[in-house]
Amino acid sequence: MIFWPLLIGLGLLGGTALWVHFGWRGAAGLGLALAGCIGIWAVTDHGLAPLFACLAAVALWYLTLRPRLDRDWAPDVARIVTGEVTGTQVALHDLRAFRWTSTTEASPHWIDMTVDLDQLCGADMITSVWGNPKIAHLLVSFAFTTGQRVVFSVEIRRERGEEFSSIGGFFRQFELALIGATEDDIVALRTDHRHEDVRRYALLLPPAQLRPVFLAYLALGNRLARRARFYNTVTANCTTVVWHLVRAIDPRFGWHRSLLLSGLLPEWLHGKGLIGPPEPARLPPADPPA
Numbered sequence: 001m002i003f004w005p006l007l008i009g010l011g012l013l014g015g016t017a018l019w020v021h022f023g024w025r026g027a028a029g030l031g032l033a034l035a036g037c038i039g040i041w042a043v044t045d046h047g048l049a050p051l052f053a054c055l056a057a058v059a060l061w062y063l064t065l066r067p068r069l070d071r072d073w074a075p076d077v078a079r080i081v082t083g084e085v086t087g088t089q090v091a092l093h094d095l096r097a098f099r100w101t102s103t104t105e106a107s108p109h110w111i112d113m114t115v116d117l118d119q120l121c122g123a124d125m126i127t128s129v130w131g132n133p134k135i136a137h138l139l140v141s142f143a144f145t146t147g148q149r150v151v152f153s154v155e156i157r158r159e160r161g162e163e164f165s166s167i168g169g170f171f172r173q174f175e176l177a178l179i180g181a182t183e184d185d186i187v188a189l190r191t192d193h194r195h196e197d198v199r200r201y202a203l204l205l206p207p208a209q210l211r212p213v214f215l216a217y218l219a220l221g222n223r224l225a226r227r228a229r230f231y232n233t234v235t236a237n238c239t240t241v242v243w244h245l246v247r248a249i250d251p252r253f254g255w256h257r258s259l260l261l262s263g264l265l266p267e268w269l270h271g272k273g274l275i276g277p278p279e280p281a282r283l284p285p286a287d288p289p290a
Contacts, residue, residue, distance in 0.1 A: 003047055006055070007034055014058040017171040021065075030058065065172045067228035074158040075108055081152070081180030081221040088117040090218065092150065096181040103193045111182075119145040120207045120214060125275055126151070127266060128190045129197040134263040137190075138238045140203075141183060142214050149283075151186050152217045153179045154238040156231045169233030176231040176241075178221040183283065191281050198281035201266055204274055216245040234260065 011034055018026030033054050041047025079094035092113045098106035122143045127136040141151040156164055157177035168174060179186065190196045203210065220241070223229075231237065239262040257264065269275045 003041060003051065007037065007051060010055055010058065016167065017062060020168045020171045020173050067175045067230045069228045072160045074160050074162065077155060077157045077177045077179065079110055080178055080225045082225045083218045090115050090117060092180060096179055096185050098185045100189045100193050113148065115144055115148055115150065117211050120211055121145050123203045123210050125201045125203055126187060127199050129263055130194065134261040136263040138242060138262055139186065142210065149183050151181050151183055153181065153186055154241045155179055166233050169231055172230045174231040176224060176229045176236055178217065178224055180221065187282060200279045200281050201275040202279065204276055213246060220245065239265065
């Protein structure tokens with residue numbers, strides 16, 4: 001009998017989606033509609049037609065959800081990093097350089113920076129854990145011989161006053177953002193104010209292999225600044241997006257469960273010889289170039 005599995009599935013998935021976007025009123029509205037379907041089925045044994053109508057209505061509503069670029073964004077994700085490449089010179093725009101005074105308060109500061117790809121000399125993977133040790137946020141910090149560092153972080157693009165929800169991430173609640181930032185901003189926020197478990201691992205790749213990864217990040221930022229995209233807790237998060245970027249460069253980079261349980265990623269990458277051992281999360285100030 002298809003009626004009950006379909007009703008339960010619609011109630012769970014559709015009800016959760018409506019709750020994410022409209023709160024309990026949305027979920028309660030679907031609950032009343034499904035209760036009506038049960039009543040019709042009990043009296044007439046023909047409850048499938050109204051149930052399919054409910055399914056169609058929820059599906060059509062869900063498909064109308066579109067990511068947008070023009071919401072009232074939270075200040076720390078108000079801008080997406082973009083850039084232009086001219087030869088080996090990369091002009092980066094809207095790098096975040098906030099001066100954080102607490103976990104939520106900062107002096108907003110956005111900067112432009114020009115880097116030379118010929119001076120790209122290394123990169124670090126940075127993981128940040130705040131709860132379950134199997135779940136980590138992933139950042140990649142690129143280093144240049146000039147002492148410049150650019151950190152890329154794939155994040156949800158929250159609206160002002162909005163908070164992250166892993167459940168909402170399944171149901172098109174958030175857009176996807178690529179933040180480019182200085183380490184004094186994005187790493188210090190996690191170590192000095194959020195007091196997260198932050199670890200740094202050197203990527204054991206030569207600059208020639210790091211360059212296309214850097215450019216892939218930049219291309220992602222340019223795309224997201226032109227056309228919004230939804231964040232997804234499983235398929236489009238801070239780890240899987242990086243995997244797609246690297247896999248586009250090297251298709252041999254296969255799938256692993258640590259792409260979902262990102263806290264396990266360092267162990268897997270270390271086993272493949274791609275990263276070094278953990279290093280201090282905060283680096284000492286770089287010496288000025290000679």
